[in-house]
Amino acid sequence: MPEALRAAIRDVVDFPKPGIIFKDITPILADAKLFRQAISLLCETAGGSVIDKVVGIDARGFIFAAAVADRLGAGFIPIRKKGKLPWKTRQTAYSLEYGDSIVELHEDAIQPGESILLVDDLLATGGTAAAPLKLLDELGANVIGVSVLIELAFLDGRAKLKPHPVHTIITY
Ligand code: AMP
Numbered sequence: 001m002p003e004a005l006r007a008a009i010r011d012v013v014d015f016p017k018p019g020i021i022f023k024d025i026t027p028i029l030a031d032a033k034l035f036r037q038a039i040s041l042l043c044e045t046a047g048g049s050v051i052d053k054v055v056g057i058d059a060r061g062f063i064f065a066a067a068v069a070d071r072l073g074a075g076f077i078p079i080r081k082k083g084k085l086p087w088k089t090r091q092t093a094y095s096l097e098y099g100d101s102i103v104e105l106h107e108d109a110i111q112p113g114e115s116i117l118l119v120d121d122l123l124a125t126g127g128t129a130a131a132p133l134k135l136l137d138e139l140g141a142n143v144i145g146v147s148v149l150i151e152l153a154f155l156d157g158r159a160k161l162k163p164h165p166v167h168t169i170i171t172y
Contacts, residue, residue, distance in 0.1 A: 114142060150170050
């Protein structure tokens with residue numbers, strides 16, 4: 001059934017800049033059955049582990065991570081681009097397929113030993129997911145895994161996320 005999800009993803013050529021084929025997931029979000037299926041499959045990647053908190057990556061990751069957190073009975077923690085969080089933060093710099101950025105999370109968002117699932121919409125070069133993993137490792141989190149709806153496997157982003165397990169639903 002991920003084939004129905006795959007069929008709904010819209011390729012947008014040269015967005016946000018020439019040479020990028022942007023994977024538009026908004027048709028999945030707009031379809032109640034497909035959105036629910038996407039959340040169910042992402043929840044299954046937790047493999048039945050008890051998850052204390054689901055960490056979502058700004059901004060499309062929030063959409064999936066918050067729903068997964070609710071379904072798993074876990075809390076939700078946002079990783080945000082620099083300057084958006086109001087409290088004391090930890091931050092790290094990273095580069096992605098089409099630019100550079102700094103991300104941060106609240107320093108008291110995670111307690112040492114808490115079981116964490118990191119969720120995003122898409123894994124490309126891996127920089128976007130590697131940055132939060134660095135912060136989570138520094139905070140002493142027990143990262144159960146990284147769960148992503150779409151993987152651009154030809155970019156081998158998962159190599160950057162070792163040794164954390166990476167689970168993806170749709171691979172290109
Ligand atoms: P990366 O750091 O290269 O793994 O990039 C992953 C992040 O950038 C994810 O949060 C995606 O939302 C976004 N992204 C990168 N490449 C694409 C793409 N081709 N289509 C849609 N989103 C992308």
